[in-house]
Amino acid sequence: MSSMTVKTNRAARPLALFGTLLTLLFSACQKKDELPTPTASIDAVKGDMSTNAVGVTGPKTVCYVEVNNYNFNNVGKYSLSTGEPLFDIGIIFAANINYNTSTQRATLFFNTQVTNVLNNRATTIQPVQARGIKVLLSILGNHQGAGVSNFPSQAAAREFAQLLANAVNTYGLDGIDFDDEYADYGTNGTGQPNSSSFVYLVSALRELMPNKIISFYYYGPAASRLSYNGVTVGSKINYSWNAVYGTYSAPNVPGLAKANLGPAAVQITATSASTATSFATRTKTDGYGVYMTYDLPNTNSSTYLSGISNALYGKSTTYTP
Template identity: 75%
Template sequence: MRKTSNSITKASIALLGFSLLFTAACKKDLSPTPQANNASSKLSTSAIGVSGPKGVCYVEVNNNDILNVGNYKLSTGEQLFDIGIIFAANINYNTTTQKAELFFNPQVTTVLNNAATKIQPLQAKGIKVLLSILGNHQGAGITNFPSQQAAQDFAQLLANAVTTYGLDGIDFDDEYADYGTNGTGQPNSSSFVYLVTALRQLMPTKIISFYFYGPAASRLSFNGVTVGSKVDYSWNAIYGSYSVPNVPGLAASNLGPAAIDIQSTSASTAASLATQTVNNSYGIYLYYNLPNTDVHTYLSSVSNALYGKATVYGSGTTPATGVTFYQDINYTGTATSTIAKGNYTLSQLQALGFVNDWASSVKIPTGWTVTMYSNDNFAGTSWTLTSNTTNFTTLSPNANDVVSSVKIQ
């Protein structure tokens, strides 16, 4: 497959102790040979809650808008994609300090610096947003950290980025490192295990995923610790193929053997891979290269096989059907936007017109369930509603003017 050139400028800035160099992310050039998986069970992270495999979608933000991930829904209203991945940030090598550094190109920088308009709208729909990390032809990558401390230091940079930009996790991709360049070491057996172990300690509730490719794919265990015990998901890296990542510690529900390039894999192949995924009870279906144009017809070939439902397309952040909260009882006063299914912290609700400790009534579509919480982050007293509620003072205990976070199913 063709890959984009990777040019590096000298401009850089510092942010929260890590520097950002404007570099260009590479397109994936894929040629691994994954093996069959024999994984143990592991708890999975549910982004949307749709029955069936989760949809994971990479977006080349050099050319396409990450917001497109939120424009596709199933015909029944659920989001098609559970996870959207910003492709990609880079691992650069500082020859003076002899350390790996985290770098973003201008397009990635724009997405991250505009999280309120590029990331939070997706999260408000229940979609998790990850940042992909890969090499940059400078000799530094995820499998050649020379010590446990070096791996921990880089994990801290990643955790800082997740916190700074409100991301939902990190995706690892062992490409384009050009190990040995600038006098760097070759891949070793401990590096990747040290890295994911440190990152999991720093981000116990965030998602960590592994694009099954490169030297890291054969260096998944060290001193009795497996990468599969630290990451949430792993998926095949060869588009248009079906191959189960061999990541001990991950159950079938956390693996994606099917991978497609939306702009090059045929619809018939994409549908066939989806059928295999369902028949073999795997939990992930991987999409790559989502364009700015409407491709819902193509995606329907996949969603019909995965869920028995077509895909529909619609830009904008306000769904036609959803939950609406009102400032006053009897559906009066200021109203929020209609809110789609998903889990919403206070900041995510506020982006949709919600005010903390404000709501007094709610309209709920038939068949939907709303769980309201008195505190942010789904904590405190909770109330579960399954129909329109005209007056929160009638709930037990009184829910009037106390709601701060919500789960909608």
């Protein structure tokens, strides 16, 4: 099933003309492309997967918020009946990889809505983090030919990774999420996906952010380019989850265990409550460590989310506006 069919809100994103541009060369440097010696693991970063970020035994619950439509701080308004936050990770959806045709450089772009969330973090992000919820920034293509899968060299990937790390540090975020959609590779004369690009990118980002979260929305060309020169993407990232809403299918990411994977993909505004609850039951029964949701609206969704939380944690969900 195509992304245009199953992720209509994601597909509807405009090519915004306003925002913050951070410039990156798709470098022409002839430096030899070599990956560092693979590390044994990043268990110290991944942490204890038996409990979620807020200390409740069970899978971690992840929530993407389409900030073009909804308020990000809604993530922090949902609690379990015993008071703990429902969500472990909230993801700002989404920043973009744009392409400057004059300089032939990729750029990190924040549209008006993302800029508003980041610049007003005291009211949009920090209250969420104050509850113990981790906040990530999702990185997405923007129909201009630039994406996570076509960096032409290790140097180019490193430079873009530096921009991402700078954004995390500037805005006090907890990590980066990668979504390899809507790049339209080849547009504007850009290259097609290659086998090294995504591995180079996550390797460089892990070096720059040794204690932050890196996640992968399992979709697009990057999903079939997860190993290069003996290094796996799974050895560098924390989590990956299924991306086709309304389906249950575990990502195949070498280097990640079940505790770091999410087979359930639920769109809150579209996936039926019975399906969402069924997927939660399966996630727990099958021993997976992540449950992924998308499209949290501004309206009270506690009844819908209670089906999920009761299955995952044996506790209902409450909403505090």
